[in-house]
Amino acid sequence: MQRILFFALFSFALVQGHEAQSTIYLVRHAEKAQDASQNAKDPALSEAGRARAEALAAVLKDAKIQSVYATEFQRTQQTAGPVARLAGREVSIVPAAETPTLLAKMKIADGNILVVGHSNTLPEIIKLLGVRDPITLEETEYDNLFVLSCGSPPELLRLHYAGGVR
Numbered sequence: 001m002q003r004i005l006f007f008a009l010f011s012f013a014l015v016q017g018h019e020a021q022s023t024i025y026l027v028r029h030a031e032k033a034q035d036a037s038q039n040a041k042d043p044a045l046s047e048a049g050r051a052r053a054e055a056l057a058a059v060l061k062d063a064k065i066q067s068v069y070a071t072e073f074q075r076t077q078q079t080a081g082p083v084a085r086l087a088g089r090e091v092s093i094v095p096a097a098e099t100p101t102l103l104a105k106m107k108i109a110d111g112n113i114l115v116v117g118h119s120n121t122l123p124e125i126i127k128l129l130g131v132r133d134p135i136t137l138e139e140t141e142y143d144n145l146f147v148l149s150c151g152s153p154p155e156l157l158r159l160h161y162a163g164g165v166r
Helices: 002-017 046-057 074-087 099-108 124-128
Strands: 024-027 065-070 091-093 112-117 144-149 155-162
Touching: 002 046, 002 112, 024 124, 046 074, 065 099, 074 155, 091 112, 091 155, 099 112, 099 124
Parallel strands: 024 112, 065 091, 065 112
Antiparallel strands: 024 144, 144 155
C-alpha cells in the first residue's frame, strides 16, 4: 500500500512540476506570383503558393495553434490565412524589420504559435529563440516547416511539407 501511495504522489509531483511548453512552428511564405503586373515589392501568392498555404493548414490542423504572426507583406499573410481560419484565430501583423517586437509578443503568447516570415528573417528569429546551429534558406525553398520545442535548451526540428502545384 505504501508503495502505491509513493508512486501516486511521485507521479502527481511530476505532473504538477511540468509546465506546459509551447511549440513554435515557423515557415517561409509560400511561392509568390511572378506576374510582371503584380506589385514587385509585395506580390501575392501564386497558384502553387495558395495550394501550399492550404497544405500547411492541413498539416497543422491538429497543432492547437493559438497565435499566428505574419509580416506586413501579403504573401506572408496569405500563407498564414488558412491556418488562422482553421484554428479560429486572427493573423497578427508584425513588420518584418521588427523582430524584437515579434519576440516580445511571442513571449507573452499562450499555447502553440505559427510564425510566417521570409528567407532572410526566419534564420534570425530562430537564432534569437536560442537555437545555436545556423539555419539557411535558399531563395527557391518554400517547403520548410521548422518545429521549435521551447525547452531549455530549445530543440529545433526541420521538416518539409508538400503542397505546391507542380
